[in-house]
Amino acid sequence: MAKVAFLLANNFEDSEMKNPYDAVKEAGHEAVIVGAEKGAEIKGKKGTVSYTSDVSINDIKAADFDAVVIPGGSSPEGVRVQDQMVQFVKEANDQGKAIAGICHGPQVMISADILKGKKTTCFVGIRDDVKLAGAEYLDEEVVVDGNLITSRTPKDEPAFIREILNKL
Known part of the structure; x- marks a missing residue:
């Protein structure tokens, strides 16, 4: 179990949160919601789902996890301004x-500076x-380069989820 x-x-x-989260749990893995604070309610932009953070980023280490998932929307902007979140991603990549x-x-x-020389896709x-972060952009439903998995939009979720589960 990962x-x-x-x-x-x-x-x-x-x-982009609900479907990968549910798929990871259904596959028998442990899915941990990491927020700025433990127990905080985190809401989706469309209002169809919300989650309560299981842990604070300040209370965990990358070494304790097997994988990291970063859902899209406006959430990554809120994640990347937290130094501990960026450091967590950098350490997970180093490991x-x-x-x-x-x-x-x-x-x-990009904020964790882990895209240089990698193939990637995104919105x-x-x-x-x-591209400015040093990655080669590909317009594909999912791009896997080493330990990195990237996808573009909700319509790419099946391929994105498949590749996450493959890595676990």
Whole structure:
């Protein structure tokens, strides 16, 4: 059983959190919602789902997890401004852990400076940002490069989830 950290802030894309989270749990893995504070309610931007954070980013280490998932929407903007969240992603990458980001999720990877020389995809609105971070942008439903898994939009979720489960 793998332990997967879901990095979350308000206004995440509802399905990009719910579907991978449910799939990870259904596959028998432990899914942990990581927020700025433990016990905080974190709401989706469409209002169809909300979650309560299981742990605070200040109370965990990347070494305790097997993978990291970064749902899209506006949540990655809220995640990337927290130094501890960015440091967590950087350490997970240094340890070779799977790091999956969909839609705007790669914004956190940019802040963690882990995209240089990697192939990636993302929501089209941030493709210039990933290129400036040193990545090769590919317009594909899912791109796997080493430990990194990236996808573009909710319609790519089946491929995104498949590749997360493959890594676990």
